[in-house]
Amino acid sequence: MTTTTTTxxxxxxxxxxxxxxxxxxxxxxxxxxxxxxxxDLTVRAGEIVGLIGPNGAGKTTFFNCLTGxxxxxxxxxxxxxxxxxxxxxxxxxxxxxxxxxxxxxxxxMTVLENVLVGRHTRTSEGLFSAxxxxxxxxxxxRDSEDRAMELLDFTGLTDKRDHLARNLPYGEQRKLEIARAxxxxxxxxxxxxxxxxxxxxxxxxxxxxxxxIREQGTAVLVIEHDMRFIxxxxxxxxxxxQGQKLIEGSPETVQMDDRVIAAYLGTPFEGEPGEAEAAxxxxxxxxxxxTDADQPEEGN
Amino acid sequence: xxxxxxxxxxxxxxxTTKPHTPTAGPAxxxxxxxxxxxxxxxxxxxxxxxxxxxxxxxxxxTWTAEFPGDLTLAxxxxxxxxxxxxxxxxxxxxxxxxxxxxxxxxxxxxxxxxALLLMTLANLGVTWYTAGAIAVELGGIxxxxxxxxxxxAGTLVALVGALALPADLPPEPDGTRADGAWHRLRHxxxxxxxxxxxxLPGWAEILLICAACALGLYVFAYGIEAEDGPPFIxxxxxxxxxxxxxxxxxLPRRLSVLAARHRTATLGAAFVAAxxxxxxxxxxxxxxxxxxxxxxxxxxxxxxxxxxxxxILDLGYVAFLGVGAYTAALVSGAETSSLGLHVxxxxxxxxxxxxxxxxxxxxxxxxxxxxGDYLAIVTLGFGEIFxxxxxxxxxxxxxxxxxxxxxxxxxxxxxxxxxNFGEEHAFLGFELGRFANYYLLMLLFTAIVVTVFRRSDxxxxxxxxIAIREDETAARAMGVxxxxxxxxxxxxxxxxxxMAGTVLAHVEFSVTPESYKFVHTAPPNSAFLLxxxxxxxxxxxxxxxxxxxLLYLIPAKLQFMADxxxxxxxxxxxxxxxxxxxxxxxxxxxxxxxxxxGQLDVPLDPAAGTPGLPRLGKTEA
Numbered sequence: 045m046t047t048t049t050t051t052x053x054x055x056x057x058x059x060x061x062x063x064x065x066x067x068x069x070x071x072x073x074x075x076x077x078x079x080x081x082x083x084d085l086t087v088r089a090g091e092i093v094g095l096i097g098p099n100g101a102g103k104t105t106f107f108n109c110l111t112g113x114x115x116x117x118x119x120x121x122x123x124x125x126x127x128x129x130x131x132x133x134x135x136x137x138x139x140x141x142x143x144x145x146x147x148x149x150x151x152x153m154t155v156l157e158n159v160l161v162g163r164h165t166r167t168s169e170g171l172f173s174a175x176x177x178x179x180x181x182x183x184x185x186r187d188s189e190d191r192a193m194e195l196l197d198f199t200g201l202t203d204k205r206d207h208l209a210r211n212l213p214y215g216e217q218r219k220l221e222i223a224r225a226x227x228x229x230x231x232x233x234x235x236x237x238x239x240x241x242x243x244x245x246x247x248x249x250x251x252x253x254x255x256x257i258r259e260q261g262t263a264v265l266v267i268e269h270d271m272r273f274i275x276x277x278x279x280x281x282x283x284x285x286q287g288q289k290l291i292e293g294s295p296e297t298v299q300m301d302d303r304v305i306a307a308y309l310g311t312p313f314e315g316e317p318g319e320a321e322a323a324x325x326x327x328x329x330x331x332x333x334x335t336d337a338d339q340p341e342e343g344n
Numbered sequence: 345x346x347x348x349x350x351x352x353x354x355x356x357x358x359x360t361t362k363p364h365t366p367t368a369g370p371a372x373x374x375x376x377x378x379x380x381x382x383x384x385x386x387x388x389x390x391x392x393x394x395x396x397x398x399x400x401x402x403x404x405x406t407w408t409a410e411f412p413g414d415l416t417l418a419x420x421x422x423x424x425x426x427x428x429x430x431x432x433x434x435x436x437x438x439x440x441x442x443x444x445x446x447x448x449x450x451x452x453x454x455x456x457x458x459a460l461l462l463m464t465l466a467n468l469g470v471t472w473y474t475a476g477a478i479a480v481e482l483g484g485i486x487x488x489x490x491x492x493x494x495x496x497a498g499t500l501v502a503l504v505g506a507l508a509l510p511a512d513l514p515p516e517p518d519g520t521r522a523d524g525a526w527h528r529l530r531h532x533x534x535x536x537x538x539x540x541x542x543x544l545p546g547w548a549e550i551l552l553i554c555a556a557c558a559l560g561l562y563v564f565a566y567g568i569e570a571e572d573g574p575p576f577i578x579x580x581x582x583x584x585x586x587x588x589x590x591x592x593x594x595l596p597r598r599l600s601v602l603a604a605r606h607r608t609a610t611l612g613a614a615f616v617a618a619x620x621x622x623x624x625x626x627x628x629x630x631x632x633x634x635x636x637x638x639x640x641x642x643x644x645x646x647x648x649x650x651x652x653x654x655x656i657l658d659l660g661y662v663a664f665l666g667v668g669a670y671t672a673a674l675v676s677g678a679e680t681s682s683l684g685l686h687v688x689x690x691x692x693x694x695x696x697x698x699x700x701x702x703x704x705x706x707x708x709x710x711x712x713x714x715x716g717d718y719l720a721i722v723t724l725g726f727g728e729i730f731x732x733x734x735x736x737x738x739x740x741x742x743x744x745x746x747x748x749x750x751x752x753x754x755x756x757x758x759x760x761x762x763x764n765f766g767e768e769h770a771f772l773g774f775e776l777g778r779f780a781n782y783y784l785l786m787l788l789f790t791a792i793v794v795t796v797f798r799r800s801d802x803x804x805x806x807x808x809x810i811a812i813r814e815d816e817t818a819a820r821a822m823g824v825x826x827x828x829x830x831x832x833x834x835x836x837x838x839x840x841x842x843m844a845g846t847v848l849a850h851v852e853f854s855v856t857p858e859s860y861k862f863v864h865t866a867p868p869n870s871a872f873l874l875x876x877x878x879x880x881x882x883x884x885x886x887x888x889x890x891x892x893x894l895l896y897l898i899p900a901k902l903q904f905m906a907d908x909x910x911x912x913x914x915x916x917x918x919x920x921x922x923x924x925x926x927x928x929x930x931x932x933x934x935x936x937x938x939x940x941x942g943q944l945d946v947p948l949d950p951a952a953g954t955p956g957l958p959r960l961g962k963t964e965a
């Protein structure tokens with residue numbers, strides 16, 4: 045299922061059956077600055093796709109183009125074959141839910157209420173049914189609450205249902221944001237740095253959670269800086285550098301690619317110390333440390 | 345404030361069995377070297393002071409009945425003496441409760457000495473204020489009778505005693521704050537939150553709620569009946585200290601837990617209490633104030649839906665009240681009405697609400713695309729446009745629709761099914777005058793608005809409103825059509841205000857454009873409506889009602905300081921924002937937002953959910 049396409053030139057595969065998301069030629073300009081240039085990306089059903097890149101590469105801008113928060117200057121975004129409107133609530137209605145890089149929960153609502161707001165697009169009770177409180181309204185509220193409780197169960201927040209979102213610890217706020225996004229029953233979930241600021245244990249838990257979400261049939265597109273997390277999790281990884289897609293392919297392919305390493309660590313400049321100079325330095329260090337020279341460290 | 349966390353789980357009883365090492369009060373007595381002696385001495389002084397003040401009210405305070413309220417009779421406390429009497433009794437009760445007397449302990453589930461200190465301050469405040477007022481009005485302290493002196497001495501002694509009592513909370517760790525007198529006083533006023541109460545039988549809890557409602561009715565009726573000038577100011581002084589005192593004692597928290605458990609019963613009891621109000625009044629002037637308070641409060645509650653739930657800052661809300669009032673005036677058979685229609689009242693209400701709805705949509709559609717300050721300015725502009733348009737539609741500068749500045753006078757009284765609202769009616773031996781009739785009619789509309797507020801709050805739509813208020817971008821990303829929902833809140837608020845306006849037109853006989861300014865010295869106007877919402881507490885039902893009652897009563901009762909009224913409101917609002925930014929009645933959310941107490945918001949009673957928040961899934965039947 046993995047395809048390796050390089051920048052721009054290769055046309056997006058139009059005929060693939062299970063494509064959930066197809067972004068083609070997405071370009072976003074802010075005045076003179078081009079934040080995202082001609083990016084194509086396809087996510088198929090049941091896939092977990094990673095989007096990586098250095099800070100300022102345009103990953104979040106690209107996300108915002110996908111979810112209707114920004115109107116892309118050029119290009120189209122299709123969800124299951126239909127072009128998405130440029131309104132974020134309609135995008136959610138269509139079936140794409142997202143989380144935010146800096147957590148944006150409804151801080152002064154309870155955990156359960158947060159998830160219930162996520163149910164907004166999947167319920168239809170209007171003002172009048174709320175005022176009249178007929179049996180249908182009560183049934184819909186009960187169903188919504190049951191579904192929300194299932195999601196809290198799924199994310200492990202059941203016993204926090206009546207806490208205000210602002211009082212949750214950081215890791216649980218991240219989980220709640222995912223639960224809230226899942227409440228809209230999305231076909232595609234966009235996660236913007238879900239493990240930022242997390243400990244190794246929490247990161248592992250998040251990985252399990254994302255895999256469980258995939259098990260339930262939701263495709264996932266995830267932005268992340270934690271390389272180990274991305275390469276362990278994703279079926280495919282795309283690299284965005286300075287607004288352009290550098291490479292896309294399996295984790296192994298991307299991991300080995302020189303351009304990716306260069307984008308993250310910088311390219312060798314002219315007159316950079318070569319292997320000979322490096323050996324010289326190593327020898328000098330070994331000499332100066334004296335007794336420790338017998339056990340030269342490896343892989344530094 | 346981290347110390348509060350440890351008190352959350354301890355019950356009131358456990359807190360007393362685990363006393364911290366007693367420390368000196370904010371102003372320790374010179375004699376009490378031993379803390380226990382000091383405590384006993386403090387209590388003794390407070391008690392003696394309360395008894396003394398009580399005895400004082402049984403004697404005349406002045407020699408002439410010229411001072412408002414007759415304070416010249418022995419063994420017959422009246423007017424301001426009654427307030428001192430009430431404060432003394434409450435001081436004694438709190439003292440006995442804090443000393444752990446059986447049967448009274450329920451009075452102080454939270455703070456003990458802090459509540460007592462505030463209550464002695466209330467007593468001192470009202471008594472010394474009375475003395476000052478007598479001295480000023482009658483010319484000098486020579487007009488005091490012995491009772492006054494006894495009262496002054498008693499309240500002072502009680503305060504000295506209360507100041508010597510140790511604080512409720514253990515002293516903060518050394519070195520955190522300077523040990524000044526001011527700091528010690530502030531520390532003495534801090535109180536632990538009340539612990540979990542032993543559950544009572546259901547009927548007893550409902551009975552308690554009813555008692556609280558009856559007390560509320562009595563206090564409100566007393567405030568309305570209090571004579572202008574000193575008696576009303578004394579009432580305000582007492583209320584300003586006594587309510588915080590009861591708050592420190594933890595009674596309102598206990599009550600809110602009960603109210604959360606019996607929502608329907610609470611609403612019913614409050615409604616019945618409001619229904620009984622006209623029966624307590626014999627004077628038309630007071631029922632006139634009451635119906636105006638009710639209209640003002642209802643409109644404030646409508647605004648609360650727009651501001652408190654959806655977070656739309658609307659500075660021109662009074663225009664919708666005006667739209668409703670003018671529409672009703674035009675179709676209710678007033679001679680000067682340019683339409684010359686006379687439709688039945690129910691139709692007038694529907695037409696008024698519908699026209700206000702249309703205005704709400706027309707104004708909301710362009711302006712709700714703006715945010716924050718810009719939106720506020722635009723709504724302010726539309727509010728003024730309404731008033732100026734009405735002023736100019738007089739036949740000279742435009743078609744004659746509204747009679748311009750003269751307004752539409754002589755709106756006939758309502759007559760529904762042969763019941764004429766303008767006439768007096770006897771009911772169970774009580775005479776219900778014109779304003780009492782309208783009061784009862786308006787109460788129906790208030791009940792409608794309360795129902796609409798509560799039901800929309802706790803629903804899919806209400807949650808979406810709150811989500812928009814919290815974070816509009818996130819709400820949109822969750823699929824909430826923010827613009828549509830904001831328009832819905834705006835239009836719904838406009839409709840409710842228009843509905844209230846149709847009653848207002850009949851109560852006031854006439855409508856004039858000058859009543860619907862942005863700011864004016866008397867309510868209703870947009871600024872006062874917003875102040876009522878903020879003062880009372882955004883997002884709550886009872887908050888705007890209480891805020892509106894205060895905002896209406898104070899100007900109505902203190903006519904003599906009308907020139908400084910806006911200045912005083914400004915100062916009061918600044919103080920409130922400094923010390924209680926969540927408003928008098930705190931929404932649970934707001935309280936947590938403004939006060940970082942460090943304690944996690946763990947619901948006290950799992951069965952009741954988070955106090956102040958609706959328990960989802962357990963909506964009322």
